[in-house]
Amino acid sequence: MVRAALLLLLLHATVLSIVSGTPAWKADVLPFFENYCYDCHGDGTEKGDLSLDGYFTEASVLKDIKVWDTIKYQVENWVMPPPNKAQPTPTERKMVATYLENLLYPCDCDIPDPGRTTINRLNREQYDARPRRHRCQTHRHFPSR
Numbered sequence: 001m002v003r004a005a006l007l008l009l010l011l012h013a014t015v016l017s018i019v020s021g022t023p024a025w026k027a028d029v030l031p032f033f034e035n036y037c038y039d040c041h042g043d044g045t046e047k048g049d050l051s052l053d054g055y056f057t058e059a060s061v062l063k064d065i066k067v068w069d070t071i072k073y074q075v076e077n078w079v080m081p082p083p084n085k086a087q088p089t090p091t092e093r094k095m096v097a098t099y100l101e102n103l104l105y106p107c108d109c110d111i112p113d114p115g116r117t118t119i120n121r122l123n124r125e126q127y128d129a130r131p132r133r134h135r136c137q138t139h140r141h142f143p144s145r
């Protein structure tokens, strides 16, 4: 009886995580960079003085917010990878940009209850309507560009 209940609980949790579709660092975000960036910015290569080799965890990303703000910008605005190289899909770009936005700037002043899953449910109009600059300037601990 207890076993059956435990099994049900486990199943429930698994289904929930599949249904919510929240991107995960290891499963979704890191592979994006491995696929599209490592040729020039990883495995010992550092074009433009950028090496992604040291960033295998979210914690390491949070130590270099300024670097990752630039990365987010370039992914979001189709600057990188260079136009003649394999391109991520618009959905992949948005997934990574949104993920980094939430990671780097966790307070979303204009969206009530900003859970990570909430962001996922924004439709295109809502997403595009967001203010272009980050909403929480006070959380930037570096001079803005």
Ligand code: HEC
Binding pocket: 033, 036, 037, 038, 039, 040, 041, 047, 048, 049, 050, 070, 071, 074, 075, 080, 081, 082, 085
């Ligand atoms: C084919 C090689 C190549 C690939 C693939 C590539 N880059 Fe670059 N990247 C460069 C080169 C060359 C530069 C430096 C010159 C420039 O800015 O164009 C650069 C510069 C950058 C910079 C600017 C560094 C700075 O401090 O200004 C960032 C950020 C960046 N790349 C991120 C990425 C990301 C993220 C990806 C993957 C989505 C990626 N790049 C994929 C070649 C590449």
